Amino acid sequence: MTIRPQKPIRRGLALVAGLAITSAPATADATAQTAPPLFDSGFGLTVVSQPAWVDATRRTFTFAVASDQVPTPTLLPGQTAGQHVIMVTLPTDYDSTGATRYPVLYALHGNADYPNTLRNQRITEQSTQTAPLITVHPNGSGRGWYSNWVSPGALGPQNWETFHLDQVIPLIDANLRTIPTRNGRAIVGHSMGGFGAFHYAEHRPDLFSYVGSLSGGLDLLNQEQRLAVVETELDPSSGTPTAGIDSIFGPPFWPFDGVWNAQSPAQHVEPLRGMGVAMYVGNGGDLTVDPIQAIVENRARETNLVTAANLTAAGIPYDFIDYGDGGTWAPGCTGKHSQEPCLQADMNHFIPLIMRRLQHP
Incomplete structure (x- = not known):
């Protein structure tokens, strides 16, 4: 599908005008599940905390694993040493005893974020309210960058790509009623997670049939993007202990x-x-308002423009929703880097796209 921009920026790029879709929250009896599924360990992962619903709607649960590929992730406040929390949102009609199987969307969080935030839950539950889709938010650490680090040093192995692709995906397939094929998987991410989604899709196209980036930093040849990565390595707010500039x-x-x-x-x-x-x-909108988030988004846009140009040159179809200052994209979106209204509108648009391609009930 090609989306036309309001103001052409280059051939093949696009801008959508629209409003965020709203829907009523799930009720406590909207799902057939009365208890979340139990998980068995495997694939190098040890389940250290069994799934537990996060609230009475019984659509979303969290559980925790230990991994031999990232045994000592750097920690944000409230995280437990040696453990990775994973958040899963089920379709409203999911039944672990039934025969129906569902596609899976892997959603990767950004820098200094957690997989199991209320914001991630809200965005996911709203955008998938009517979709027969399982959504998985794995832990990516504050600075994991969804990569196997080349020089982790005293931190020990930081093989995030192996952890997610060779451990988390098969664990999910073994414990939930998934469609465990390429036609049953998509991947998306925000910011650092947008990088991770494209990085994983390019490394393992056999695993995913759709990839999406929400304000992702996609161009590591861009010196500003390199500086952003280095900053996350050195900044304690991205997790402790910190890392060296050559770690990842x-x-x-x-x-x-x-x-x-x-x-x-x-x-x-x-x-x-x-x-x-x-x-x-987005383009950051008014760069004098919330300037850090505005500038980060503005610079992320440059890496998306490079990616779009390369996709166009290769003749690979894509959708590029370049929503500028957000004024025509969603109420409350002003084009900044990490605004919930912008991200909600992104996901409200993305979910129908993937559901037209994914195998599903």
Whole structure:
């Protein structure tokens, strides 16, 4: 599907005008589940905390695992050492004893965020209210960058890509009624998670049939994007203990920056051929209002423009929703980097896209 921009920015790019979809919250009897499914350990993961509903609607539960691929993740306040919380939202009619199987959307959070926030829950439950879809929010740490780190040092192994793709996905397939094929999976992420979604889809196109980025930083050749990654490595607000500037992708300086170049999603789009692709981003709006979030979004947009240009050059179809200052995208969205109204509108648009492609009941 091609979406036309209000003001052309380049051929193949797009801007959608629309409003966030609203729907009533699920009621306590909207799902057939009275207790969340029990999980068995496996695939290098040990279930250390069984699923528990987060509230009375009984659609969303959390559980925790320990991983031999990331045994000691850096921690944000409230997180438990050695554990990874995973949040799962089920379809309203999910029945663990039934025969129906569902596709899965893997949703990757951003830097210094948690998988199990109330915001992530709200956005997911609203956007999937009528969709026969399981949504999984895995832990990505405050600074995991959805990559196998090249120099983790004293932190120990930080193999986030292996953790998610070779451990979490098969664990979910083994314990929930999923459609465990490429046609039954999609992936999306916000900010750092947008990078992760494209990074994973490009590395493992056999796993996913659709990929989406919400304000993702997609171009590691961009020096501002490199600075953003380095800042997350050094900043205690992204988790403790902190890391070195070469921990994730190696030294960020030429001629030692080969890993940065090789892992940049914007320049390696060919594996996305045949996959559904969608990108959502604003321009930051008034840069004098909430300037940090405004500038971060404005710069993220530049990495999306590079990615879009490379997709166009490769002849790979995609949707690019470039909503500017947010005024025509959703009430309350002003084009900043991490605004719930913007993200809700993004997901309200993205879910119907993937459901037209995913195998589902």
